[in-house]
Amino acid sequence: MGIKFSEVKYSYTYSKKKKDNCYNLEDASLQIDNNDEFICVVGHTGSGKSTLIQHLNLLLKPTFGSIEIKDDDFEYRINGKGKKNNTTLMLKGKKQKLPILKPLRSKIGLVFQFPEYQLFEETVLKDIMFGPKNFSSQKKKEKREEEAKEKAINIANKMQIKDLLDLSPFELSGGQMRRVAIAGILASNPDVLVLDEPTVGLDPIGKKELLNFLKDLNEKDHKTIILVTHDMDVVAEYAKRVIVLNKGKITYDGSKDELFKNNDLLLNNNLDYPSIVLLLKKLKEKLNIKELDEYQYNIDDAFNEIKRWSK
Numbered sequence: 001m002g003i004k005f006s007e008v009k010y011s012y013t014y015s016k017k018k019k020d021n022c023y024n025l026e027d028a029s030l031q032i033d034n035n036d037e038f039i040c041v042v043g044h045t046g047s048g049k050s051t052l053i054q055h056l057n058l059l060l061k062p063t064f065g066s067i068e069i070k071d072d073d074f075e076y077r078i079n080g081k082g083k084k085n086n087t088t089l090m091l092k093g094k095k096q097k098l099p100i101l102k103p104l105r106s107k108i109g110l111v112f113q114f115p116e117y118q119l120f121e122e123t124v125l126k127d128i129m130f131g132p133k134n135f136s137s138q139k140k141k142e143k144r145e146e147e148a149k150e151k152a153i154n155i156a157n158k159m160q161i162k163d164l165l166d167l168s169p170f171e172l173s174g175g176q177m178r179r180v181a182i183a184g185i186l187a188s189n190p191d192v193l194v195l196d197e198p199t200v201g202l203d204p205i206g207k208k209e210l211l212n213f214l215k216d217l218n219e220k221d222h223k224t225i226i227l228v229t230h231d232m233d234v235v236a237e238y239a240k241r242v243i244v245l246n247k248g249k250i251t252y253d254g255s256k257d258e259l260f261k262n263n264d265l266l267l268n269n270n271l272d273y274p275s276i277v278l279l280l281k282k283l284k285e286k287l288n289i290k291e292l293d294e295y296q297y298n299i300d301d302a303f304n305e306i307k308r309w310s311k
């Protein structure tokens with residue numbers, strides 16, 4: 001999978017007549033090529049995170065600029081032309097008359113903020129089956145159902161929600177609902193999973209479980225994870241790459257190390273230090289320990305660093 005954004009601008013309210021249009025996303029350029037990236041997208045409320053990620057599966061299309069998304073089987077090109085845009089799709093090397101989005105959406109799965117609000121079927125099983133049934137290329141209805149059911153049961157096993165399959169989605173707890181909604185996206189086996197603030201409202205255990213599940217998907221199944229979060233502790237522990245947005249612009253795209261070591265960058269983008277780094281910084285300052293490396297991103301590493309110093 002290759003995703004390339006070239007100077008993408010997006011305006012929710014674009015009008016040709018207006019001289020000074022407001023762009024909610026401005027000149028966003030980025031490239032995602034690897035199969036096992038774990039990208040955190042961060043930035044203040046209203047900075048354009050949700051707007052940016054909705055372009056990844058073409059829920060939103062650029063007002064100006066272009067996007068290319070390529071896979072073994074398909075190649076999408078979208079050029080923004082003000083209110084219009086020009087989308088082309090090559091499927092297995094052939095240009096399609098209608099640039100349908102199904103092939104793309106089965107490969108790039110998008111989990112919205114509060115995805116549990118989108119559960120609607122009678123049972124959890126049916127809800128998880130919805131995606132794979134919809135994306136299936138099977139012509140026969142029975143076969144399609146059968147395959148979707150198998151995929152749903154597989155993912156339910158993996159996400160430890162098998163016991164919930166016969167329940168109504170509305171009988172579940174908030175955390176369970178969230179898992180079911182994510183399972184519904186994963187059941188189509190996308191290569192890239194994009195999640196908008198998936199841990200908001202979860203309790204600490206539910207949050208940890210979900211994040212570790214995503215980490216496993218990334219490390220074991222080599223899925224690219226793109227996670228929108230405002231939680232710097234999550235960035236510290238999980239991100240391999242960080243994209244920072246500020247007032248619709250990408251102000252940083254790189255490693256977490258470089259980000260957290262750049263005080264101005266954090267300040268200018270209204271971002272905090274991860275709490276573990278902050279704690280080590282305070283310790284270093286209060287106890288005047290010059291040789292302590294405060295850039296440790298999890299408790300075990302921080303513990304080892306303190307042990308190393310105290311020897």
Ligand SMILES: Nc1ncnc2c1ncn2[C@@H]1O[C@H](COP(=O)(O)OP(=O)(O)O)[C@@H](O)[C@H]1O
Nearest residue numbers: 012013024043044045046047048049050051052
């Ligand atoms: N549906 C919409 N219509 C008009 N403006 C919107 C809409 N959604 C978001 N915006 C505006 O676009 C900007 C970026 O919003 P958003 O992408 O939701 O930011 P974030 O996810 O970082 O909080 C904000 O100024 C927001 O008010």
Ligand SMILES: [Mg+2]
Nearest residue numbers: 049050051196
């Ligand atoms: Mg948002």
